Amino acid sequence: MRIPLLVLVLNASVALASLALANCALASPANYTLQPASSVVGFETDFGSDKITGQMPISRADLTLDFQNVSASRVAVTLDVAHADASFPFAAQAMKGPKVLDSRDFPQISFESTSVKSKGEGAEVSGRVTIRGVTKPMVMQAMIWRQKGHEAGDLSHLTIRLTGALNRSDFGAVGWSDMVGDQVRLDILARIARSE
């Protein structure tokens, strides 16, 4: 079983974002802070014919978004492994235990972007993720929207959805591999607010 990931990014080509550019109260690049209470790092993996799902809190997120030059955007996120939760108690315990995430010795998972590119209607965020002290490259797909209740062109509050997958065995998190799938699918919904 296993773990999740990080967050964020951007994409200037996203429809709503481009709306914003017109108004441009936005000198790029802009720093954003995470709204943790309304952000979710979700994960899913296979458990026999069933699924294990869960969530992991974000302990820190540093975001710099540049809507005019997407490649200048940067994301750094840290997750709190010790407070991760899963769809049933054994899964959470196993996930945080020494055979998988080993939260006692490795209480955090971190992700730092190395490049952000426009792709289709969203963006592709490449970066390096560190789990159990092992750092590997990772690519996630990102989409961004203006948050509900904010007018077109207002980029002060955004919602970003990141999706991707990793193999836990790449990080030495091989516990219960006879029962639980290797691939961990991530679905991250991050709500962010522009820093003043």
Added chain:
Amino acid sequence: MWRNTATRFGLTSRLLHWSMAALILTLLVLGTVLTSIQPGLSTLWLYGQHKTLGIITLSLALVRLIWHRISPAPASLGSPVAWQNRVARATHLALYALMLAIPLSGWIASSATGLDVVIFGQIILPPIAPVSEAWENTGFAIHGILTKVLMALLALHIAGAVLRGLKGDGTLRRITKGL
């Protein structure tokens, strides 16, 4: 009625014997099933049941040993064939040892996984082994081997009991009806 006498098993010993027999047979079937199925959400409860029944068996084995100190079991009726007596005696001793060792090895191995050992769906037993893959693998290996030894000894025990029953020497009747 409850206590053993010099020639008869009391109701306490007989209840302990047969309730443990039912528990052990259930555990053997359940354990065999668990080793052959793919774990999933719909089968997780079976693992909990196995642990619950295992701990009950361990507790009853201890109760039985204590009870036999309080109210000693009657002496064996014996067989005219000496080696059969020795086999019966050794089998009984081994069965008692296994009734303690198998649940303990399961508890040790489960503790070593780092997961809570939960019985009755809510009671968390204290871990009795360090969280360690070596302890886990060794514990489960011993659990499996001892279980196979138990199956062989139970077959021997049942065969001996049936044989005595067919001969009508009273051994089987003592533990069924207390006569």
